[in-house]
Amino acid sequence: MAHLDYYFTVLSPYAYLAGNRLEEIVARHGVSVTYKPLDIMALFPRTGGAAPKDRHPSRLAYRAQELPRQAKKAGMELNFKPAHWPTNQAPASYAIIAAQKAGGGDLGGLVQSILRAVWVEDKDIAEDAVVQECLTAAGFDPSLTFSGMLTGAEIYAANLEDAVNAGVFGAPFYVLDDGAMFWGQDRLEDLDLHLSGKL
Template identity: 70%
Template sequence: MTQIDYFFSTISPFTYLAGNRLEEIAARHGATIAYKPLDIIALFPRTGGIPVKDRHPARLEYRMQELQRGAKKAGMPMNFKPAHFPTNAAPSSYAIIAAQKSGGDVGPLAQAFLRAVWAEEKDIADDAVVRECLGNCGFDPSLADSGLLTGAETYAANLEEAVNRGVFGAPFYITGEDQRFWGHDRLEDLDAHLAGRL
């Protein structure tokens, strides 16, 4: 069975715009998904990127146009200047890591955190928001308090793995054959690759 290693950040707008398309593609091809939340702010300087706040105005203007087009194409509500961005992505990432270890389906949970940032004006660094997202996705809200050390270690390990495997942004998908796909707009290519067409 094919595994897709999915490197993402719970504060990435482009990860939000991917919606549940990765999960649909994986189901279509009988693939599994290994969710690997990472610290995107720490990833950028290690792989040649620049944090959003430090980018040239031309890049910021283009980014905004891309987000607006992406939201329209996906038919997704989106606040392009959310009240809680950037925020500390660690608590939500730890919750995803704990939920994945519990054996549940974390796709909807990851999407819930992203939706909270980009459509619901919620701060995913807030413990109450983390618990709410866990509960709404069928997980025990107390997972927010469990395995914090393991969560921190895994979160850091995900970053190191990402750097070592050529990840430089989010969302980023890597197949078992080391085929890499960066961005929500490359999901069609990932689908075609898994189908043997690309």
């Protein structure tokens, strides 16, 4: 069975715009997935990038056009200026890691719920109550926000190192065990074609 490491941040509008397409693709091809949330603000300076607030105005102007276009293309709602962005990404990331370890729920649905909380619902995913609501909706024990903190913190830090070592420089980033890499939700079609042996 092929395996895919999915590197992302719970703050990424592009990870949000991926929707459930990754889950549909891997289900179709029988690919296993490890979800690897990471601190994107720590990744950028280590891989030649910059946080949005530090980017050149021309890049920010393009982003302001591109995000609404991509949302429209995907048929998804998007609040381009969410009330709680950026926010502390660690609590939601730890919860995803703990849920992955615990099993028994819809992990892809949990990730999408957390991203939707940021980019559509104007909720602060740094708050335990918001993350617990997402956990419950995806079929996980909401107490994972507390019980999984230590393990979550360790794996969260390790995910950053894994990302740097794997050549990841942005999010969402998809890395297959055959070495193929795809950056961005707009490359999911290419991932699908690659798994089909067509690309």
